[in-house]
Structures are given as structure tokens and as C-alpha cells.
Amino acid sequence: xxxxxxxxxxxxxxxxxxxxxxxxxxxxxxxxxxxxxxxxxxxxxxxxxxxxxxxxxxxxxxxxxxxxxxxxxxxxxxxxxxxxxxxxxxxxxxxxxxxxxxxxxxxxxxxxxxxxxxxxxxxxxxxxxxxxxxxxxxxxxxxxxxxxxxxxxxxxxxxxxxxxxxxxxxxxxxxxxxxxxxxxxxxxxxxxxxxx
Numbered sequence: 001x002x003x004x005x006x007x008x009x010x011x012x013x014x015x016x017x018x019x020x021x022x023x024x025x026x027x028x029x030x031x032x033x034x035x036x037x038x039x040x041x042x043x044x045x046x047x048x049x050x051x052x053x054x055x056x057x058x059x060x061x062x063x064x065x066x067x068x069x070x071x072x073x074x075x076x077x078x079x080x081x082x083x084x085x086x087x088x089x090x091x092x093x094x095x096x097x098x099x100x101x102x103x104x105x106x107x108x109x110x111x112x113x114x115x116x117x118x119x120x121x122x123x124x125x126x127x128x129x130x131x132x133x134x135x136x137x138x139x140x141x142x143x144x145x146x147x148x149x150x151x152x153x154x155x156x157x158x159x160x161x162x163x164x165x166x167x168x169x170x171x172x173x174x175x176x177x178x179x180x181x182x183x184x185x186x187x188x189x190x191x192x193x194x195x196x
Contacts, residue, residue, distance in 0.1 A: 011038035
């Protein structure tokens with residue numbers, strides 16, 4: 001029988017992939033997007049006890065996120081996905097004063113602090129095509145990413161804590177690879193942040 005933790009092994013593997021050099025922006029955003037999707041599906045399954053519903057939500061991070069927030073007020077209290085920001089043309093917020101003026105200052109600051117979360121939540125299915133024409137974006141676009149981004153350590157510490165992952169007596173893929181020393185030093189140092 002599959003349970004919520006069925007998603008975490010794959011999520012951990014995607015996060016390990018995210019941590020690895022070189023910093024290829026398209027690949028890294030795609031990897032962190034799938035990391036977050038899988039952890040959110042684990043959280044949704046833990047909350048609802050319905051893994052099939054989590055699977056039916058597909059790659060829709062915003063939908064999974066909103067469902068978790070609606071069902072449990074203790075879910076990820078340090079983070080939010082604001083509808084006002086999510087509905088914006090995210091790729092134009094840096095370059096278009098007109099786009100920036102559509103958001104209030106608080107929402108704009110919130111976007112800048114959580115930019116990668118918004119990008120993956122809104123554009124995950126298209127991220128593998130970055131640099132090419134995209135279905136979800138009309139015209140030219142620009143994107144800057146930080147790799148590896150310390151934001152994701154903070155985000156995943158809270159999400160893994162919410163899940164109670166790793167559970168005592170169960171294998172934690174990330175700590176296993178850290179302990180094995182089979183990752184580049186840069187990745188090990190980054191991933192250790194989950195445990196500090």
C-alpha cells in the first residue's frame with residue numbers, strides 16, 4: 001500500500017540532482033520544481049490520506065499548495081503563494097515597469113523574495129523548454145536564478161519538518177549520499193544545510 005512517504009524518495013533524488021554542478025538554469029529549475037511537486041504531494045497525501053487525489057493534481061503545484069493550506073492551517077506557515085502575484089506576468093516583473101506597477105509594493109517585494117517558487121509553481125510543465133518558445137509565455141522573456149539557492153534549504157527544512165521526514169528507522173536518501181561522500185563537495189555542503 002502506498003502512503004505519503006512514497007513520494008519522498010523521488011523528491012530527495014530530485015533535490016540531490018538540483019544540488020549538483022554545473023549550474024544549468026533550465027535543468028535546475030526543472031529539478032527543483034519536481035522536488036517541490038513531490039514533497040507537496042507527500043504533504044497532501046499525509047493530510048488527506050488519499051494518494052490518488054494527490055496524483056490526480058498532476059504537476060499543478062499551486063493547486064496542491066492551496067489544497068494543503070486550505071486543509072491544515074499549520075502547513076508551511078512561513079511561506080505563501082499569493083494569488084495577486086501568481087496571476088502576474090512573472091517573467092516581465094523585472095523588465096517591465098508597467099507589470100511592476102500592477103502589484104503593490106508588498107506583493108512586489110514578496111515576489112522578489114520568492115521568485116523561484118512562483119516560477120516553478122506557475123510554469124513547471126514548461127521549464128524543460130526554457131530558452132525556446134513556451135506555451136505559457138507569449139513573446140520574449142528573461143529569468144535569473146541562483147544555484148544552489150539557499151532559499152530551497154529553508155523551504156525544504158520547513159516542509160520536511162512538517163512531514164516528519166526523515167522518519168526514524170527509514171532511509172533518508174539525502175543523508176545517505178552525504179554520508180557516503182559520493183557527491184561533489186559543493187553539493188554535500190549545500191545539502192548539509194537541511195540538517196543544521
